[in-house]
Amino acid sequence: EDQVTQSPEALRLQEGESSSLNCSYTVSGLRGLFWYRQDPGKGPEFLFTLYSAGEEKEKERLKATLTKKESFLHITAPKPEDSATYLCAVQASGTGANNLFFGTGTRLTVIP
Amino acid sequence: DSGVTQTPKHLITATGQRVTLRCSPRSGDLSVYWYQQSLDQGLQFLIQYYNGEERAKGNILERFSAQQFPDLHSELNLSSLELGDSALYFCASSTAPTGELFFGEGSRLTVL
Numbered sequence: 601e602d603q604v605t606q607s608p609e610a611l612r613l614q615e616g617e618s619s620s621l622n623c624s625y626t627v628s629g630l631r632g633l634f635w636y637r638q639d640p641g642k643g644p645e646f647l648f649t650l651y652s653a654g655e656e657k658e659k660e661r662l663k664a665t666l667t668k669k670e671s672f673l674h675i676t677a678p679k680p681e682d683s684a685t686y687l688c689a690v691q692a693s694g695t696g697a698n699n700l701f702f703g704t705g706t707r708l709t710v711i712p
Numbered sequence: 713d714s715g716v717t718q719t720p721k722h723l724i725t726a727t728g729q730r731v732t733l734r735c736s737p738r739s740g741d742l743s744v745y746w747y748q749q750s751l752d753q754g755l756q757f758l759i760q761y762y763n764g765e766e767r768a769k770g771n772i773l774e775r776f777s778a779q780q781f782p783d784l785h786s787e788l789n790l791s792s793l794e795l796g797d798s799a800l801y802f803c804a805s806s807t808a809p810t811g812e813l814f815f816g817e818g819s820r821l822t823v824l
Binding site for chain 1: 714716755757810811814815816
């Protein structure tokens with residue numbers, strides 16, 4: 601069965617303290633791995649898509665990487681506005697988002 | 713602003729009642745997805761429509777149904793409501809069957 605596990609569940613960082621979030625996945629055939637950001641009371645906002653092991657994507661202070669079993673979201677010198685829940689999702693081989701499995705997320709708090 | 717509009721934003725109702733949630737996708741998007749997000753289970757895929765036709769089904773209860781109309785807006789109908797149906801219901805849309813979804817701000821349903 602396809603599965604996505606994110607760790608840690610919650611993370612508190614001081615402003616400027618870099619860290620990484622983990623997303624481990626088990627999927628029959630990976631079509632894509634996605635990172636989303638969700639602010640309280642809002643819908644998830646798309647960040648990155650990774651398709652194959654070794655791929656990296658960057659956006660401002662965020663960098664996402666992918667291996668055959670997990671993905672990392674690296675946050676460099678975070679700011680308070682980076683506080684949010686970060687969701688990882690995998691899409692297995694098939695058609696459409698019926699194969700999109702979300703993890704339960706990592707709740708990041710950046711303290712000024 | 714993702715361009716996806718959901719109404720109502722908040723809804724409080726009683727057990728046994730029926731409610732309808734409405735979603736207008738981004739202009740030009742043919743696919744609409746419905747997700748349920750509860751505190752203990754994260755984002756769960758319910759159902760997908762593509763250009764008016766059901767494309768994929770997830771863990772959607774028989775008490776729930778959805779449809780997509782010719783103007784591409786979608787409605788999610790929840791009937792015989794139970795306390796456990798209290799959750800955030802998100803609609804998302806996309807231009808293609810990928811994992812790059814654009815989410816609305818959700819409808820928060822509280823069943824008392």
